[in-house]
Amino acid sequence: MDKFLEGKVALVxxxxxxxxxxxxxxxARLGALVAINYASNDVAAQDVLRSIEAKGGKAFLLKCALGSYEAAEQLTEALDKELRERTGSTDLDIIVNNAGGGPVANLDATTPEIFEKIVSDNLRAPFYVTKLLKSRLRDGGRLINVGSLGARTAVPDYIVYAMSKRALETFTIVMAKELGPRNITANCINPGLIESDANAHVRADDGIRxxxxxxxPMRRFGVPSDFSGVAVSLASPQMGYVTGQIIEVAGGMSL
Structure with a gap:
């Protein structure tokens, strides 16, 4: 595959x-300079950076636990500093709001602290990151939000998580309208059951799996490349007229 992201800058x-x-x-494999944001796991972050650089890619780390306006300000300041040193500019081409998660609980078990944690992780974080960085997106750029199939399914134990991810879908559509005049697309990718650390306990139970x-319908869990391939597609020059879409990567599970 051609390195169609050569010269582009992406924040994930x-x-x-x-x-x-x-x-x-x-x-990074496709040529972008990638800002790797992470919250706390230094070992995992360094491992990603080494993996990218070992293959000739370009990346750098930004440690910042998102979820508040102040955290987004810290991220922006650190990102600007790194980009000025590396590119002489603070311009971005791609923002991927992937960070999220939080505890799960049904309505009765949801404390104010749980509610605030989930909303902060899944809604405040992408909202404030986008608010502060959208002016840095070059014309023709990409905004990609990561939602969840859980936003479309009625699972009582995920009530606040589902609400926050559904709100992220609305945010995506609004951003598509706002950024469209600059030829910037905004789309939301909703993963279903993709193999990751987050669902390792589910996959370990043979009966549940x-x-x-x-x-x-695909009779399998997805793998990370099933998901990242959609992000790559949305970042490609051929996808400049696709915006405001909620794209499920779930093997047809919600059909």
Whole structure:
């Protein structure tokens, strides 16, 4: 594949593991300079950086636990400093809001602290990162938000998580309208059951795994490259007229 991201700059939040890592590695492989944001896992972050550089890619680390306006300000300041030193500019071409997660609980078990944690991780983080960095996106750039199939399914134990991810979909559509005049696309990718650290306990239970695989038309869990391939596609020059879309990467599980 041609290095169609050569000369581009991408920020991927939550990129030390799982889906974020897969996106960061793919973008770097295609020529982009990748800012790898992560919250706390130094070992995992260094491993991603080494992996990218060993293959001739370009990347750097930005340690910042997102979820507040102040955290987004810290990220922006650190990103600007790194980009000025490396490129002489603070311009970006791609923002991937991947960081997210939080505890799960049903309505009765959701404390104010759990509610605030989930909303901060999944909604405040991408909202404030985008708010502060959208002016740095070059015309023709890409905004990619990472949602969840959980936003479209009624699972009681994921009530706040689902609400926050559904709100992220609305945010994506609004951004598509706002950024469209600059030829910047905004799309949301909703992963289903993709193999990652987050669902290792589910995959370890043969009975649950078999049930979920049978509930998926593809009869398997996805792998990170299934997901990152969609992000790569959205970042390509051929996808400049696709915007405001919610794209499921779930093997047809919600059909």
């Amino acid at each position: 939040t939550g990129a030390s593991r799982g889906l974020g890592r897969a996106i960061a590695e793919d973008f 078999s049930y979920l695989e049978q509930a998926t």
